[in-house]
Amino acid sequence: MPPPTIESEYDVLIVDDDPLQAAFLDQALRLEGYVTRHLVDGSHALDEARRAKPRLVVVDIVMPGIDGLRVCQALVPDVSARGGAVVVASGKPRAVEEPRALKAGAVAYLQKPFSVPEVLAVLQPLLGKPDGGRRLLSSSSVRVQIWGSRSAGESGSAFGTRSCSISVGLRTGELYLLDAGTGLQACAAALMSHPIETATLLLTHYHPGHVEGLFGLPLVRKPKFVLRVAGPADIGVDLRGFLAKAFESGQGPGVAVQAWTLDEGRYELSDNVVLHTLYANHPTTTLAFALTVAGKKIVYCPDSELTKASEVDLSNTFERLRSFALGADLLIHDAHSAPADLPRFRGQGHSSWEEALRLALEAGVRHLSLFHLAASYSDAKASALETAARQKASQERPSLRCDLARDGAMIDL
Template identity: 30%
Template sequence: MATQVIVVDDDPIVGNLSLELLKEAGLSAVLIQDSLKAQAAVKAEKPELVILDILMPGIDGLTLLHRLKTDPETAGIRAIIVSGKSFEAEKTRARQYGAELFIEKPYDVDSFGKQVAAFLKPSGADAPRQAVENLPSLPPPARADLKLSVWGCRTGTAGPATGAAASRYGWRTPCLSIELEKSLMIFDAGSGIGPLGDELRKNPRENKDLWLFLTHFHRDHIQGLADFSCARDAAYTLNVVGTGEPHKSLEAMLAEAFEPAFGAEGPPCRIELYEVIEQTYEILPGARLTAFFSNHPGATLGFVLHAQNKKIVYCPDGEVYGEAATALQDYDEKLGGLIRDADVLVHDGRFTDEDYKKNRNSGHSSFMAAVDLAGHNKIKKLLLVHQDARYDDNELDRMAEAAEARVAERGYAMKVLVGREGLDLNV
């Protein structure tokens, strides 16, 4: 009997269970655990149906689905996604890529086999098999520029209120936005998020679904939530992505952050929470996000965003050791693997080399170590942020000059910018 169903699942327990249930339902099925071998096997066997998991080492199920459906030899094979990763975005994407059914894991053991068998059984004389031509067409690969804007990028609490002089670089704490074609992504909610919210209310966007990625809950990264006017507007949805601490969930941490301004009830806007771990997520059709843990006190994330054929990394708090690394300090290497070839790296460059020596192991980098890290890893543009609040404009100007000199001296093919409020980059 020819193989009717190929199941691709890296998890041997779930994979073998699926196989068993399909056989009980009278279907001939095989399991492939190595996703990298799946495409060739589907081509060779030409089954009627493939059942794909999404999160697999090697190639993920949605990419595999896309490849099968765009290869004329396999495009007519029907597909079901069976996955525990069931964000609405995944389901939409699965449909767009040609899957006819999305079954959430854990699935119902009693009905799974029957459900698949019924799906395969022709209903009526002319089984309505969805022709490839009728599949919703994929959006064309986006090549439009992304707009990255800095709303704040300083550390600490200096500024005019504390008697510090005005600064061309600004005193607001971290908040950066990245404008995709249809969505706005906001990174951190330092005091810079206040003016961003005001701008959004002045020039309202059609899409009131905002994404907020929080690296961590140190005060300078959340202190702007109280002044974020979109949070006061019930028309907005705030999709908050972040991580909790081992003893406290993201939900509890966020509630605490909102409490001083909004009380125990929280803000009027709608909030959707995504507590993430170190992993890659499909957050919107065409936008992939890798969260990773950064070298900084407490649970702190950095983010790699892949969207519109661009790669942008946001890691404002994290200590790279540079030339001072010991054999046991492999963080620079880990980070290097994540950031390689990025179009933009936004990185912690808090200290001058001299001040770094006095502040080793504080969880922040010297800007020169950040320059070398970016240069070694073939970054196109490095944006240094989280400048120490004790530095005046002259010090920051010197920092920019020294960084440029280093790039020339080491022959890095890279542009370095020192972050300042109001800086816009087209990526």
């Protein structure tokens, strides 16, 4: 079956009331560059499919109040007429349920619990390659993409080995880049073939893992491109001089680089975007960012040492950051070390997932992305830390989404 060519708001609609399996499937697809949406209520699946026109719908058989195979039957005529497809998933016996799913009109069947190899083997031929252009800007109000999420490592990792860089794209075409670690190079590669002509880069501080992606940056050779760069006012760094050195290989024809410094305060970056900045507890002058974008609040604090709940917060750091992050739709916060390893990182300006989760809970955050994990941790260790954080979040507030940041992950708000 050839990949569909329909105009879709996103690639895959996941209809499943199981939050863990749905999150697994969602993450597996997003890491491959696909755009997904998760719907818990199967009774709304047909309306959502007609509205958003996803290229593929994955529906679970067992859901409260409705049979997933009936949902499949209802979806198939509309979805297939647009060149899309429906896939059924279930944890029930495959020998029994797969023939029933195919009879209901599904083109394929996925067995639960999901495995990444089977998910990709079944779904990628149906979807084709992800559209690179849509990875930056989408028809959703705001798209956050993580291009680099931890310290740069020497070996491969499923969680990533690029240093810090994030993009925030708006439906209006505006693009904001947060930090310039090696992840920025991957972002820049996507931008080179994208029609966007302007981007704003916000630097939290000037440590190597947050600026090393500026050197040899191809964006400054993209004709007529405008790069606006802002970073903290630091007595040890001349921002304009630093950028001149980073871009000394030369700017392309008509390329403009505009630079200015930030203090703690409020900045109107455009009619659609307001930036608030707060000094973070990290060596050298370091900022945390709160972007209010199209009614959504995104807080980015990649390097931040928070006190534990059992400690006296003499500097009032936790309370200041709690107020800063209050009600955020997305909090991306430092979770550099495992809780057991935190004592040896004290004074270096980092936290563990426990402090980040406490902040998210007390600030009423909707989604917590644990960021900047130490490169020394294996994937097995990283997975164990993510599982522990998710379990604790589920116990404290089931509605709080919690995950470990991964290179390539996308979050639509």
